[in-house]
Amino acid sequence: MTPDAPEPPEGRRVRYEIDRRPLTLVLLSRLRGQIMLAALFGVFAAVTTAVAPPEGLSAAGWKTLCIFALCAVLWATSLLPLAMTSLLAMCLVPLLGVMPAEQAYGYFGSKVVFFILGALMLAAAMARTGLSTRVATVVVRRFGKTPRRLVAAVFLLCAAGSCVMSEHAVAAMVLPIIVDLGRALRLEGRSLLGKALAFALAWGCIIGGSLTVLGGGRGPLAIAILEEATGRASSIGFLEYSLFALPMVLILLATGAVLLYRLRPEIADTSVALQALEERIRAMGKATGRERALALVMVVTVGAWALAGHELGLDTIAIIACAALFALRVVTWREIEDGLGWGIILMYGGAIALSAAMSSTGAGAWITARLVPATFDAPEVLLLSLCVVAMVLTELMSNSAVVALLLPPTLALCQTHGIDPRAATMAIVLPTNFAFMLPIATPATALAMSTGYPTSSEIARKGFILDVFGFAAVAFLVFVYWPLIGLL
């Protein structure tokens, strides 16, 4: 602007983009969500009110099935936020007379919801105090003496971290370290070391998150659905879960390690990167009192989950641990409140209510009896085919949504096919974590891609290899390992 030009009055300076497609097309694409929602709810209303229940299914079962189908589409398409869909399911169940409102909303009081709440609060405390970042930085600094060891340190750190906190939180925590390393080592966009670090982040988080119920919400959700469906006759403990999953995690860790090894780093010296990490650590100062206190609470909590989870309940331990954090003044309520994903908690409450309705009305058993071909009579074939479905779905939708979608009807099959419901639960929940191929599948993959090193096609290609090995690992569990430990 030349000195003579008048100064524009203050205002917001927005950058615009013009959509030049024909207006009807623009209108349709802008309103696509609303149009689809209107159509979906229209069909739902018509089917629930005008279509008589099929033979063998009660009216309540039919309505539950309709709600389930509606939620399945909403979960798969994200036309509504996942949590909103779950809440909707919870209110539709009493609205359509499937069960009394008190009962439907009562499922929100499930132990699992409180376990997830406690675990998320602990994770929020780790992020808030900076403990998780400190641990990650120190570990990478300590073990990353060569480029390969640097990659291995990130891979194993992510895997180990995802055993005790949500894999999404671990990925978000390690990402800045990778960005720092890339910057310090001047890694270009096509750097193989850069790609290896990004893949180590994504795969470490995904694989490690499969080992314990703490890796994400899907494990606790699956256990809650299992307990509701079996009238609490069956459940999976903290250590049991890890025991059932261990061989698969080891196979995937080995596969990931081989794939990472094949990405030959283009540099030999990591001293600059280590120096950058050193500076990071120095900038953080010495561990604060609240970090130390939190570390202590975390060690005790994980120990209690492992040793006394069955007796005391995972949820009770989690909540007591949170109370200890407040008692020790490690965090404030405001800090926890800001870092908590309330949507996840709401989602689980609704999903559990819906799965309980599916099982109590017989809708789950009815639909699976019709959907599963008679040739799938063999339990192993059935579980593996469900595993494939879960693997495909999880690339497209949230892994918890896949659990909420597939597990209730699967559990309904267990009795007729003579399958231990715990095996069915694990056969669904483990592959729902195989979100290796698409960045949309899980935040860990999306964050890895955001580093700018791996391209989406590389993610898809290598992810496919991991998916294949993952399937092979589940097959190993189903045919060899679970029968060996008496689960199948």
Place this chain on the structure above:
Amino acid sequence: MTLAVAQILAHPGFLKLELMRRGLRVEGDSLAALPGTPRFGATGHALFGSAGDLDLELPRGTFATVPIEPRLVERSPYRLVHDGDVWAVTADAADAPRTRVKVVPPSSFFAQRTAESGVPFGQIGTVHGPYLALSPTNRCQFLATSDRCRFCGVGQKVAAHDALPVDDIVEAVRVARAEHDVNMVHLSVGWLGTDDGGVQVLEPYIAAIKRHFDILVAVDALPPKDDGWIDRTYGMGADAISYNLELWDPALFAQICPGPARVIGRERFLEALGYATTVFPSGGVNCHLIVGLEPLASTRAGMEALARMGVVPVLPVYRPFKGRDLRADGDVARFEPTLEELRDLYRDLHRAVRREKLGLGLVRDLATVTTPVEARLFSGPEGLFRRLGHRLSGTRFGRRTSARLSDLRRALRVREVGLLDP
């Protein structure tokens, strides 16, 4: 003039042209009976017409802003007469019929000043019937140089004002709307020496107007250096844009508009107009070509070419008493058209815009020029549906609806993709 006076008086299109070109005498008791006192000698934005003009509504909803100042119109054959509250225009010929007209009372807009900066509204714009034009800044860097457009009257009678407070402009719109059925605000800006064509200066005003009123906004500016600013002009709320080439003939353009020709260039005008047609709604991009400052064939060629590009040509007739009088400039040729030539030109204009299916709703009711919509008056009888459509779109409901539809189109077409760097 070979057209009979009776023919002219019976035809709102001819009558508007004649009254605007030659003026209207208001004498004796008619002058005394006029609603409000005419503000002869009043200043106003020279490009738009002045506060001393009289606003008339001629038959078929045709608005005209007519000079009545005795000094300018003493040779006009047309007179305003009245019978009580009933007003008519007639001519001096013996058997001249009377054409009933509505006299729009002079706007109190011109008598008021803005609350915040105290500038008289008349200095920042003009209101004539449904036509409201405002200039948040009348500073133009060509004005004090030899680059000044030769016909331009800006600053001749009015002091320069810089970017006014946004509230002043909002207040001007509110005052004008309180008295008139204004459905479009024309915001104009000259050459500010910036690459953006003045877009950044206008942005807060447009945003504020859109926030307060259901109203269309047209921007009258010089083309920006790059097309991103045109996206921004539309995105920030402008419903129509004018990049006025003024003369189609390249040599005459360079002679009459030396500044725009030198700094922006004819090619960029055409390029920007073409690009704007891909952003603004049909009929939302227009370009003035002044009739009478170049051969009619050149104006006609320009009109056809612009229409083919999707640009609505607006053809104001050069009026020496509006803006600056070029009659004394020996180097400027004048090509004063006859009324028949104008009739044929406007008829062809109407055909061209219809042929190219250009929307005309955004350039209606320009009381100070014969609009392409009014050009229909020269192209024979209209079908019932077209007449009804025109009537409906001229109602208060129609105007509001067109503003809302235009906002809806913007909401669909434009996405905010972040903030610009400070």
